[in-house]
Amino acid sequence: MIPETVCSAVAAAGLGIAAVTAYRKKFLAAARIAAYALVPLGLVMTGVVGWIADTAFSPTAWAGFGVLGVAWALFAGTRAVERRRGGTRAERKQARGAQSGVVAPAASEPALGPGTGRTARPAPARGAEPADDFSDIEAILKKHGI
Structure with a gap:
């Protein structure tokens, strides 16, 4: 009665x-x-407020929430231990079996077929001086007065 009021x-x-x-x-x-103000009135009229009030003051409901919390803690704890150990025994055994076998026997061939590999870079000209490599950088620096 009080929550509805x-x-x-x-x-x-x-x-x-x-x-x-x-x-x-x-x-x-x-x-x-007005929309926000009508929400509590609608909840009262549908009976949700009475249900929530009965649940909030019920020791059985709170015990149920406690049981749900313990179940959640057990799930989380077992998952954490499982991750730390590296999975279940069956998962570890399967992982060891997968490591020993060959995964893809034709993996040495390029995936895109012949002729799609990288081409070698052309070698720099041997006669070029190192000063020529920095000429455009020097021009930019001179332009800005540095």
Whole structure:
């Protein structure tokens, strides 16, 4: 009874605030406030608030939440230990078997076929001086006064 009264009072207060906001010619904000104010009223009318109130004050419900928490902790703990050990015994045995066998016997051939490999870079000209390599960098530096 008390939760329904509180939700109804919140809805009434919200609708009052929406009316004042609409009076100030802020219709979009007033509509948004009215929408938020109608949510608790709708929850009261559908009975959700009563169900939540009964659940919140029920020791059996809280014991059920405790059992769910313990189950979750067990799942998380066993997963953490399993990851630390490297999986289950069957998974480790399967992994060892996969390592010893050849995965792809034709893996030495290029995947894209012949002629698609990288070509060798052309060798730099042997007669070029190292000063020629930095001539454009020097021009940029001179342009900026460095």
